[in-house]
Amino acid sequence: MNLDKYEKDFNHCLHCHLCYVANWHTIDGWMPICPSAAYFGFESFYASGRIEITRGIVEGKITEATDRLMKIIYSCTGCGACREQCHSLSGFKADHLQLFVDLKAKYVEEGELIAEHMAMIDGLKREDNVLGEPKEDRGKWAEGLDIKDINKEKVDVIFHAGCRLSYDKELWPIVRGAVTLLKDAGVDLGMAGAEESCCGGRVYEIGYLGEAKKYAEDLVGRVKASGATKLITSCSDCYDAFKRIYPALEQDMDVEILHITEYINRLIREEKIKPVKEVPMKITYHDPCHLGRISGVYNAPRSILHSISGIELLEMRRSKENSLCCGAGGGVMEAYSDFTMWTAKERIIEAKETGAKAIVTACPWCERNFKDAIKEMGEDFEVYDVIELLMQAI
């Protein structure tokens, strides 16, 4: 990976560190927003530090891939908070997220690999999922739901479950609920079952661009062959992969790509799904980075929550563009689990401060991470996906 293309950008980073904090005008206060900067403290762990490291590499001043350097580069969750802040407040024009991925890709190409990521890639190559779970078990979450197989039948809408939701049994109610809602609303729905593969988004984010492209090509080919008009997913990471990463890998699909919350919200507006039961609950909503800040989907999940009577939605101080990452993204959960846990706990503390009794999200990686954090904290606090709450109202 040639990083020279960023040469002209380096001087535009003013080291103002505005990328470290949430927008103080909106939230009326000074709160950190870059998890890696907040946890590790040193500037090298800020976006500006990683930009400076890239400069050092381009100028030939950094030549050795020390363990410390690897840790700095790989402890970015790819949450996009720095880009959001910097582009609206400061003068750095390059895409921070792409720069950090390219930086990782450089080291991947050189074989300077993180042990945990090597194991993940080995598992992915064997089983076509980032959790290294058996490939043949991939479609098990949908057993008994009678969903069409897109490898055999033409469908209008493809449902892509993603790796986490396919294998994390505790989260199966999210996907089972989602497809049940769609089927009941009369949607002509299909899935690839055991033939579904990873979207490749996670491995793109850790710099394995070639591996990501392989999975993107496979998925795009499958979608094209299906004749579907829509691709739906309940995973925010997969959604971002389809919308942002695939075009970056020159893989385009001529279908409408929707996150489940966008599609369900549409079906509620069309009165094909009717939340009728009251769900009395004080909740707060956590914007998954890949769905919210990176993709700009803030309203659909909130709109679904507002359509359920009894729900009282209390916003955290850091929400929407200012949302704090759950800590699980960018390969950090796999490599630096202590840091991931710390970030998730910070978020849970903030969620509790709203007075809510539960944190609601729309991404299985966030939900898994929050569940684990709450368990470690010994807190009495619930985590739901938007769809799980909606199911209670049907």
Add this chain to the structure above:
Amino acid sequence: MKEGLNIIVCVKQVPDPEGPPSAFEVDSESKKVIPKGIPPVMSPFDENALEAALRIKDEAACKVTVLSMGKRLAKPVLRKSLAVGADELILLEDNSFEGLDPYWTAITLSSAIKRIGTYDLVLTGRQASDWNAAQVGPGISEILKIPSVTLARKVELREDGVIVERVLPNGYEVIKAPIPSLVTVSNELGDLRYAGIKEIKAVQNKPITTLCASDLKVDLSQTDQIKLLKLYPPVWDRKCNFIEGQDAQEIGVALALKLRVDKVV
């Protein structure tokens, strides 16, 4: 099976051959293939060779040494050999090792093997996935003056020799070779066992030996006998013809005729 034997496995670091075609950029100017977005890996047939060694080690205590050479080797990638069970990793690293042809590669590896001194079996993959030359294994055996058996699908080390099942187009033959011998291993032997995070992390700080050209006393001043004249990606010319006709039968007949004319059938 005999105990206490020494097995040396030669492993080449190559760009991941499982990457998509777009990951291999051919630079005709510098006559190099530039990998993009893919990590280096151990060449898959060399992984089969390492697996062969580990299967022998599963049966009887022996020492497995992995040897790799190159200009700049990716230690995390090659350390995987230790994570799966190899005992020692020796890296031959030197600027002069870049782009050596199979002959000089075999000379360099043989020097390292001689330096190690005691060995009962040398294993290599049947060929490397980058250039597919399949020359280095037999080359080492010539230089070391030991017998070689190619294309193994099973390797067994006994007191009195090495028993090799050698792949044939329609089956396999069983060959017995003396100790020491060199065996090149084919994919039919089976995939390299899996290393989990625990195993990979456990060997992260395990010492590895690095040797350079002067340590090996190899003179690489005249390595330019083989010259790569041209390197280019194949050019595919695609033409799409539509066969016209009134109905399916007429189109079918026209298609058959066209295929006959074009000498496809």
